[in-house]
Amino acid sequence: MQEDRLIIKGIEFSSRLWIGTGKYKDFEETVKVVEASGADVVTVAVRRVNIIDRKSPNLLDYVDPKKYKILPNTAGCYTVEDALRYSRLAREAGVSDMIKLEVIGDEKTLFPDTVGLLAATEILAKEGFVVFPYTNDDPIVAKRLEDAGAAAVMPLGAPIGSGLGIRNPYNLKIILEAAKVPIIVDAGVGTSSDATIAMELGCDAVLINTAIAGAKDPIMMAEAMKYAVISGRLAYKAGRIGKKLYATASSPLEGMLI
């Protein structure tokens, strides 16, 4: 197969499936999932060190930053100020200049506050961060984020953890048509076909956490997602047939018995 690498701001990615590391049973399971998925990007959250139980294991002892690209997020941040604070702390922790920027607008939907997101994207891009803003499926906002210096734009397929799939493929299509930066679907995927749909639309990658972590067999689901993303990407590049209302025979009429 021809090389089809995703490159963002000079960073080369070996997989178009990106993996979140939240909600797993333990770090052993996390590692198995990451390996089964074939992903080379894993997202992480920034939180206080456990002072009381200092012997508690550290995620990065399991998911080796030399082997995987660590993408810290600003999950849980509801203001620009907090998102900037977490981003800067994440960078200072010393594994990455990349940030999956979340400025959440509402607890129930976890939809992004796109006004704050845009402001934070602009500031962090100027500070040299490789910014991956988590946004909704609004084509105008996607464009504005690109203009503000986002390295890629990460529209949701559906609310985080909802498993509702790609709720608005037409908006994604419009975002993709206008985009000059990669588009990575973040959130909403429920099962493998959702990931395939995102890739068939022409998205550059898909980020998945809950659909894998919450599956009965997360490791098997990670493998399913790996093939789903590859499949969708190939189908996109191969170019699907047009849709028609009526049948077109696949077998020749010539040579039939009269």
Place this chain on the structure above:
Amino acid sequence: MDINNYMNIKLNGKDHLTKALTISQLLNELGIVSERVAVEVNRRIIKKADFDNYPVKEGDIVEIVNFVGGG
């Protein structure tokens, strides 16, 4: 324990007694490897290169963060 040798700081949201005079000493005292953490003192992020010299003072609000599983 001689309470006079200790300073009271707010560490990750909790009261904490420490003898550490610098960030490096504090991390050492806590058994935390500085490699993959970030430290904030009174809302100011401290660069790793400054850990050895940055002082810890009575009443400081110190945050030490690292990476955990997240989406």
